[in-house]
Amino acid sequence: MKAVIYRGVGEVALETVPEPALQQPTDVIVRITSSAICGTDLHFIRGTFPGVKEGRILGHEAVGIVEEIGKSVRNFRKGDRVVIPSTVGCGVCGYCRSGYQSQCDVANPNGPHAGTVFFGGPDQAGGLDGLQAEYARVPFAGANLVKLPEEISDDQGILMSDILPTSYMAAVMAEIKPSDTVAIYGCGPVGLFAIVCAQHLGAGRVFAIDNAVSRLEMARVHGAEIINFDCENPTEILKELTRGSGPDRTIDAVGVDAATATKGPAADAEAAKKFKKELKEIALEGVPNDKAFQPGGAPSQALKWAIESVAKGGTVSVIGVYSAPVQGFPIEKVMEKNLTLKAGNCNHRRYMPEMIELVRSGVVRPEQFLTRKEPMRSAIDAYRHFAEHERGWIKVKLEPASHKRKAA
Ligand SMILES: NC(=O)c1ccc[n+]([C@@H]2O[C@H](COP(=O)([O-])OP(=O)(O)OC[C@H]3O[C@@H](n4cnc5c(N)ncnc54)[C@H](O)[C@@H]3O)[C@@H](O)[C@H]2O)c1
Ligand SMILES: [Zn+2]
Ligand SMILES: [Zn+2]
Numbered sequence: 001m002k003a004v005i006y007r008g009v010g011e012v013a014l015e016t017v018p019e020p021a022l023q024q025p026t027d028v029i030v031r032i033t034s035s036a037i038c039g040t041d042l043h044f045i046r047g048t049f050p051g052v053k054e055g056r057i058l059g060h061e062a063v064g065i066v067e068e069i070g071k072s073v074r075n076f077r078k079g080d081r082v083v084i085p086s087t088v089g090c091g092v093c094g095y096c097r098s099g100y101q102s103q104c105d106v107a108n109p110n111g112p113h114a115g116t117v118f119f120g121g122p123d124q125a126g127g128l129d130g131l132q133a134e135y136a137r138v139p140f141a142g143a144n145l146v147k148l149p150e151e152i153s154d155d156q157g158i159l160m161s162d163i164l165p166t167s168y169m170a171a172v173m174a175e176i177k178p179s180d181t182v183a184i185y186g187c188g189p190v191g192l193f194a195i196v197c198a199q200h201l202g203a204g205r206v207f208a209i210d211n212a213v214s215r216l217e218m219a220r221v222h223g224a225e226i227i228n229f230d231c232e233n234p235t236e237i238l239k240e241l242t243r244g245s246g247p248d249r250t251i252d253a254v255g256v257d258a259a260t261a262t263k264g265p266a267a268d269a270e271a272a273k274k275f276k277k278e279l280k281e282i283a284l285e286g287v288p289n290d291k292a293f294q295p296g297g298a299p300s301q302a303l304k305w306a307i308e309s310v311a312k313g314g315t316v317s318v319i320g321v322y323s324a325p326v327q328g329f330p331i332e333k334v335m336e337k338n339l340t341l342k343a344g345n346c347n348h349r350r351y352m353p354e355m356i357e358l359v360r361s362g363v364v365r366p367e368q369f370l371t372r373k374e375p376m377r378s379a380i381d382a383y384r385h386f387a388e389h390e391r392g393w394i395k396v397k398l399e400p401a402s403h404k405r406k407a408a
Helices: 037-048 153-158 163-173 189-200 213-221 236-243 269-282 299-311 331-336 349-362 377-387
Strands: 002-006 012-015 029-038 062-069 083-084 135-138 181-185 204-209 226-227 251-252 317-318 339-344 370-375 393-401
Touching: 002 377, 012 377, 029 377, 062 135, 062 153, 153 163, 153 349, 153 370, 153 393, 163 189, 163 317, 163 349, 181 189, 181 236, 181 269, 181 299, 189 204, 189 213, 189 251, 204 213, 204 236, 204 251, 213 226, 226 236, 236 299, 251 299, 299 317, 299 331, 299 349, 370 377, 377 393
Parallel strands: 181 204, 181 251, 204 226, 251 317, 317 339, 370 393
Antiparallel strands: 002 012, 029 062, 029 135, 029 393, 062 083
């Protein structure tokens, strides 16, 4: 089958690889009908999230059809249409049973403290092959897969695999209450959906910060008050627009590939030097030569702005991914301002039933953010357009060619 393969920092390739087979009685093989590219995949390729093995199939977002079922899986049958949650839990440990699937004690073969298991990531994250492929093996499938109702299309379902539950959890972690003022750093798919989720939770005003103009335009279409950090200093303008207090809640939807301002009042040459050093400490396997896959260059910038700009007594929600310690973390501001800081990998499976209802009822229309649908054969080009934040490349769905499984 064809799949998107990680070939080292800066290198991703479409290759022919063996089809997956059942390994455990709790496994299911899914024929993938839709996959997608995520900002997390970019961290691996940019070298800012090391540890992915060469040859690993990438991707952790998919919708598909159940193809083959292990004998311990009792709630699915061949032909069922399912969405695959990006993270994997066992379904029965204490963490899974309380909705903390990302902290499952069982799913990670490296042990209960090794970290969240997700598809297409480093060995430390369970070493599972990813979902940018024609077929995938889903472990603990009975506890993870979610059946999609007929009225939910693939275009909607693919955004429920990771992005919608993630953005929803970001808004929940931000403790958004009716009429709160919220600032969201990052207008990639996660940040854009966080705007919708913040509004759903009753936010009074939502600010969205980025420097990618077409992404900011999309944020404005969805009702956010936009700030371009290459034109204005986000912490100063947020104060100005909130009569000096700052927003009640801030969300970091950027993560370790944050950029800093290169022009305008937020540009700071001294800070830029420190960020350079910080990047070196994080990108342990080096950074790519390839222009399309350059790291953001200022790993802790979004996090720092989120902490700096939030109101006293406010909440900072960190949904952007960090892979290594960030030196110079402003703990003194967290302390001095009595902030609440919440962070984590999404517990996708926990939020899925709620997300299905939001989409089925038309409250959220996730397909509005799906700006590109590309055949799997164009995956590498699609990675480049997405990585460079090109206009029209906000969320990219990949469609595998449909072919009969050799193993079946
Ligand atoms: N915690 C989880 O479970 C989870 C799940 C999915 C994705 N994520 C993470 O969420 C983050 C966003 O994902 P995405 O798919 O939207 O990524 P993306 O790369 O498409 O978007 C990131 C956006 O942030 C902008 N940006 C860069 N520096 C900034 C700064 N200093 N301030 C404001 N904006 C800045 C970029 O221009 C870009 O538009 C990534 O770190 C991804 O790994 C986390
Ligand atoms: Zn993702
Ligand atoms: Zn578990």
